[in-house]
Amino acid sequence: MSWETREIDFLVIGSGVAGLRAAIELQQAGRVLILAKSAVSEGSTEYAQGGVAVALSDDDRISFHEQDTLKVGAGLCDKEAVQILVTEGPDRIEELIKWGASFDTADGKLWFSREAAHSRDRIIHSGGDSTGAEIERALIAKARTLDNIEFVDYGFTVDLIVDDGICKGAFVLVGLDVPRLVCVKARATVLATGGAGQVFSFTTNPEVATGDGVAIAFRAGADLVDMEFVQFHPTTLCAEGVPAFLLSEAMRGEGGVLRNSDGKRFMENYHEDAELAPRDIVSQAMASEIKATGGRRLYLDLRHLPAGFVKGRFPRIYETCLGHGLRADLDLLPVHPAAHYMIGGVKSDKNGRTTLMGLFACGEVACAGVHGANRLASNSLLEGVVFGKRAGQAAQASGLAPSSAPDSLLGDFHRAMGSGSHELPTDEVIAARETVRKTMWKQVGIVRDAEGLGSADECLRALEHISGLKTPHPQLMEARNIFYVGAAICHAAQMRTESRGTHSRSDYPKQSDPKWLRHLVLSASDGLEGLFSR
Numbered sequence: 001m002s003w004e005t006r007e008i009d010f011l012v013i014g015s016g017v018a019g020l021r022a023a024i025e026l027q028q029a030g031r032v033l034i035l036a037k038s039a040v041s042e043g044s045t046e047y048a049q050g051g052v053a054v055a056l057s058d059d060d061r062i063s064f065h066e067q068d069t070l071k072v073g074a075g076l077c078d079k080e081a082v083q084i085l086v087t088e089g090p091d092r093i094e095e096l097i098k099w100g101a102s103f104d105t106a107d108g109k110l111w112f113s114r115e116a117a118h119s120r121d122r123i124i125h126s127g128g129d130s131t132g133a134e135i136e137r138a139l140i141a142k143a144r145t146l147d148n149i150e151f152v153d154y155g156f157t158v159d160l161i162v163d164d165g166i167c168k169g170a171f172v173l174v175g176l177d178v179p180r181l182v183c184v185k186a187r188a189t190v191l192a193t194g195g196a197g198q199v200f201s202f203t204t205n206p207e208v209a210t211g212d213g214v215a216i217a218f219r220a221g222a223d224l225v226d227m228e229f230v231q232f233h234p235t236t237l238c239a240e241g242v243p244a245f246l247l248s249e250a251m252r253g254e255g256g257v258l259r260n261s262d263g264k265r266f267m268e269n270y271h272e273d274a275e276l277a278p279r280d281i282v283s284q285a286m287a288s289e290i291k292a293t294g295g296r297r298l299y300l301d302l303r304h305l306p307a308g309f310v311k312g313r314f315p316r317i318y319e320t321c322l323g324h325g326l327r328a329d330l331d332l333l334p335v336h337p338a339a340h341y342m343i344g345g346v347k348s349d350k351n352g353r354t355t356l357m358g359l360f361a362c363g364e365v366a367c368a369g370v371h372g373a374n375r376l377a378s379n380s381l382l383e384g385v386v387f388g389k390r391a392g393q394a395a396q397a398s399g400l401a402p403s404s405a406p407d408s409l410l411g412d413f414h415r416a417m418g419s420g421s422h423e424l425p426t427d428e429v430i431a432a433r434e435t436v437r438k439t440m441w442k443q444v445g446i447v448r449d450a451e452g453l454g455s456a457d458e459c460l461r462a463l464e465h466i467s468g469l470k471t472p473h474p475q476l477m478e479a480r481n482i483f484y485v486g487a488a489i490c491h492a493a494q495m496r497t498e499s500r501g502t503h504s505r506s507d508y509p510k511q512s513d514p515k516w517l518r519h520l521v522l523s524a525s526d527g528l529e530g531l532f533s534r
Contacts (some may be wrong), residue, residue, distance in 0.1 A: 003181035007403065008033045010395060011169055011186035013157050013213065014073040017132070018386035018391075020139035020194030022352075025392025026190070027148035033184060035155035035172060037193070037474075051125035052135070052463060053251065053378035054089045057112045059309045059431055060087045060120040069379060074115045074370020074501040075517055076226070081370045085379065085386050092385040093124070100452050101138035102126055112283040115253040115377040123378050128316045129248050133380060136292045155182075156474035159413070160189065160220035160359065162403045167220060167358035168403040173474055181417055181472065183410045185403035188395040191217060191346060191354075191361040192388065196485045198478075200339035200445065201437040202210045204233050206457075212477040213365035213483030217346045217524075218484060222356040225367045227345030227485075228492035228503045229374055232446050233340035234258075234282040235300050235332060242324045244338055247300055247317060252276060254313060255305055258322025259332065260289055261296035274436050280374045280502045283337040287446045290336075299332035327355045328513025337446055341380060343502060344492070345369045347521060348514055349442060355524070362391035369519070379508050383414025416470050424469060426476065432477035433465050436486045445491050449507040452496045455531050460487045469530055487531040492520050494533055 009030025013022045019034060026032045034040075055065040065086040070077050087411035096105070103124045104111040112121040123134055143149045144416050154176050161169040161183065169186040173179040194214030197205025218224055235247040235258075252258075252275040270285040271277035277285075302310050310329040310522045311318045345367040351366075352360040363384045370383055436459075443456035462482065469480045498512040499505050523530060 003183065005183045005185065005410060006033070009402075011035070011184050011189045012192060013170060014192030014194060014363070014365070015151070016192060016194050016363060017135055017139060017381055018388035019190065020136070020143055021385045021388030022190045022192060022362055022392035022395070023149055024139070024143055024146065025389050026396050027146045029396035030148065030187070031151045032303060033186070034143070035152050035157060036151065036153050037156055037212070039153055040151055043100075051113065051115075051123040051131045052093060052379050053115070053118065053122050053376065054093045054124060054382060055086060056090050056093065056118065056124070057122060058111060060122050060164055062090075065089075065122060066321045068117060068119050068237075069376045070372070071369075072374050074374055074511070075372065075518065076305065076369070076501070077372035078097070078369025081368045084350055084371050084390070085383060088386045089382045092382070092389065095171060096135060096385065097141045098139055098325065099138050101135055103134075104128065113250055113253055114276075116276045116282065117376055123250065123253070125250070127315065128312065129316045130160070130251070130383060135385075146480070156477065157193075158417070158470075158477055159184065159216055161403070161407060162220050162356070163405045163407065165357060166400070167356050168405040172299075173365070173472055173477075179472055179474065181414055182414070183188035183241075183405075185405055187400045187402055188398050189359075190352070190357065190391055190395055192363045193365045193461070195342045195364040197339045199437065199440050199482050199485050199489065201434070201441040202236070202244055202336070203339040204236055204244060205239050205339070206249050210481050211262045211342070212478070212481045213361070214342070214488070215481035217354065217356070217359065217361065217365075218488070218522070220356055220359070221524045222354045222359055223347040223524050224344065224488055225347040225519050226492070227488045227522060228496050228520065229343035229371075229501055230339060230371050231279055231341040231343055231502045232283040232337040233277060234286055234337050235335045236338035237321065238297075238336035239324060239326070239334045245320055246340075247333060247335060248282050248314065249279070250302065251274040251302060251314060251317070254309075256300050256302045258282075258335070259299045261293055261298070275469050278374055279377065283446055284504050286337055297334050298336065300335045301332055302328055303330060303332070305329065333386055339441070339445075341375055343367070343373070343375055349453045350390065351394035352387060353394055358398070360391045360395045362387045373503065417472055424466065426473075429466060429469065429476045429479045432466050433482055436460065438465060440486050440489070444486070444493055446504050447504045448493055448506055450494070453490060454533070456490045457494065458506055460490060461532050468469055482499050484531070487528075488522055491531045491533065492522060495520055
């Protein structure tokens, strides 16, 4: 296969809200290359519906936002990281507005809504349910006005370039039909690859969310943390023949209720805030209801809301449901929890520094302790702009010299990619990928136990051969990343013998602060073997 070498000051892997904000910061200090795995605007940011949580309303306070975030995080939030999020958040949103982002208004002022576990109306939104898309649009437009920023579509990062314990760029497959290998040398690299919902067979995430950043960082020598914490969104449209589609938390915030197959509300039996309880509680309650009724369906009911409200407030969701023969204002909408957000990820500090020199991380791929054991609704987009800026600032201030990765290192990788010595039949790789995803959903999903986790561990170990896969086909390389991330989640879930936040174990149903009020770090020095039980 053909290959080339490029030298750049800063490499940003990922073109969502966090990566774009980091790049905008970095361009002040040098040339920036933004790698988009697919089209630039394709990613989880584009699909973020509900909005952004920010303390800007007259009756809100930064301290209230902080308290709500800490409460939902079940004791594991890093208080300093949370303070940074809520304190710097308003400035980042004002900045977006200055750059052209348009948020919904009422009577000439920002329109604030409420979502689960928020004590105030503090969620701003755009186009009703297209907030992520609007923020993405504004950031891309801003970035394209800056001469020092270059975009590359369809650039799949295979692995990071590491020399003498320092990240010096990445090996990238660029192109669709016949990709070429590009060795991008950089002074500093920022990971902003988003989430890993595709590790599970039922997810709200787009197809590109295969956990690539977590996997390549771990293989390169960066530690992971809190991988057992995966947020499952309670309300995903779940009808026969209909692709999984997120029904925004804001729909419950505006008065939507959950009903069982007998038409009865049930959330009041699980939490005093009913449908507005934290996401982990709602998802786990729904799992209990489904099990208790032998797998019968649950529904989101919006029929009691004023005529025209649902269509006006949630136009994108309304049209999607209509396309599948459902009237969101007249029909019960069948729902089921689905994998939604990685709370754990690449271990990073408040400025995006990872444990691998030269590598920074921000957004969903990173874990600086903002979310603890469970993310407060609509804090994710805010995290992206706040910590994207901070990662950009830290990367440009790192003082790292231009990459000096030796050509022999690049040549060795090129030969490995082109030799076919690690190639496996395509059908086998695709089958392995689907086995991992189904196993993760069934055994490492909303509610876990030792038996199921042990079974998943054995299944993953039997597929260990795909961990060494090297091929110039991005779709097959994704299978390797899904395997790595699945193994990390499963192993961490086995280790944490309690229930806390999004991590629910039926065999350890209680929260145990004396033993588990701490973070679980998966050390890259233990390698792949460290991701399996011994």
